[in-house]
Amino acid sequence: MKRPSLYFSDEHELFRQTARQFIETEVIPNTEQWESERRIPASVFRRMGELGYLGLPFPETYGGAEADFWYSVVFLEELARSGMGGFTTAVSVHEYMAINHISKAGSEFLKEKYLVPAIRGEKVAALGITEPDAGSDVSAIRTTARRQPSGAEEDYLINGSKTFISNGTYGDFITLAVKTAPELGTAGVSLLVVDLDSPGVTRTKLNKMGWHSSDTAEIRFDEVRVPAQNLIGVENRGFYYLMESLQLERLVAAVLAVSGSQLALDWTLQYLHERQAFGKKIGQFQAVRHTIADVATEIEVARQFVYHTCWLFTQGAPVVKECSMAKLHASELQKRTIDKCLQYFGGYGYIEDYPICRAYRDARVGTIAGGASEIMREIISRMVIDAVEYRPAYS
Ligand SMILES: Cc1cc2nc3c(=O)[nH]c(=O)nc-3n(C[C@H](O)[C@H](O)[C@H](O)COP(=O)(O)OP(=O)(O)OC[C@H]3O[C@@H](n4cnc5c(N)ncnc54)[C@H](O)[C@@H]3O)c2cc1C
Structure with missing residues (x-):
């Protein structure tokens, strides 16, 4: 029904x-x-x-x-x-x-x-925030873009490095976080669009534990010239744009993590009906059934919270706390869920022919990329304990 x-x-x-x-x-x-x-x-x-x-x-x-x-x-x-x-x-x-x-x-x-x-x-397109020496601490980025006259116009000259950039090797352009006024700290960050085939751009592909079908690169920028009209929005407002869009990024990560958890559960349910041990389907063992009941419950609860956060987001409500909670909870859940599910595949769970094997590798990065769990807890604790509020940047 x-x-x-x-x-x-x-x-x-x-x-x-x-x-x-x-x-x-x-x-x-x-x-x-x-x-x-x-x-x-x-x-x-x-x-x-x-x-x-x-x-x-x-x-x-x-x-x-x-x-x-x-x-x-x-x-x-x-x-x-x-x-x-x-x-x-x-x-x-x-x-x-x-x-x-x-x-x-x-x-x-x-x-x-x-x-x-x-x-x-x-x-x-790619998004370039993380640098070899600045990940969680976005304010510490060191890639610079300084203005240079170019005929009647102006260009930016970019120098620095980004790392762990998804779509970095084969992407056509990047939304790049740079410091246009390094002396101003976070108030000196801007976003520029940079063509990735520009002279002075060097891309090196990274080998990863999982997410194999995405390409991830380290990208160097040596005196890369970009027209000033490639600036997104207002110069030196980039940090605020980034902070605001991180809410969408975290919500996206949470939706993907819940759906990925459900998929792992679906594969496992099918396997529980097929695999036999001691003359029974393994889905008939109570120890297995209760764990699956817990997993299904946790996924459903997470899904409803993520939907609620999506709804708040659609209403234009402040959602920093809920998005951080959703990302934290869903990515940790996915890691736990897939670990539990893989267990019921026995040795086959460790074999590449079974998608749960890939899912296990892929889920590991969920609690790191797009804001690590520790950073989500930092944000949540600041809002819950210190009553910190975050305001929209685009308004
Ligand atoms: C496969 C992959 C794809 C990615 N794609 C992109 C992309 O497309 N674009 C992009 O810009 N970035 C991307 N990233 C980068 C990702 O967002 C960062 O890895 C992440 O933000 C963490 O930064 P870091 O790796 O530098 O870790 P660090 O910031 O060095 O942190 C190391 C550890 O210290 C902990 N830590 C740091 N600060 C604190 C604190 N205050 N309190 C407690 N613990 C703390 C962290 O949680 C972590 O456990 C990607 C990463 C990966 C692995």
């Missing part, structure tokens, strides 16, 4: 069916190839652009669907059901972490040049 939902209409569910079919027919069959090639092909971005998936939240003027946020939630849930953390990351970073800055604060010039082709899937 169809269950009522506070959040999803029949149209959202119809969209879910088409997105699921796309993932099942055009993504999952490529898993082995993309994972072993350590990248997804440019053609899948173009295909997703064609199908309208890369422009869900963006204005129609730029080729987007201007769909409400619940379509994005559905899309992210279905992306995670690919069972490929790497593919999921490549797409979600492009759409929800890199180009959203251009849509929100970029000029018409930037929207035409970068947002439009990114929505079509013709250009792939």
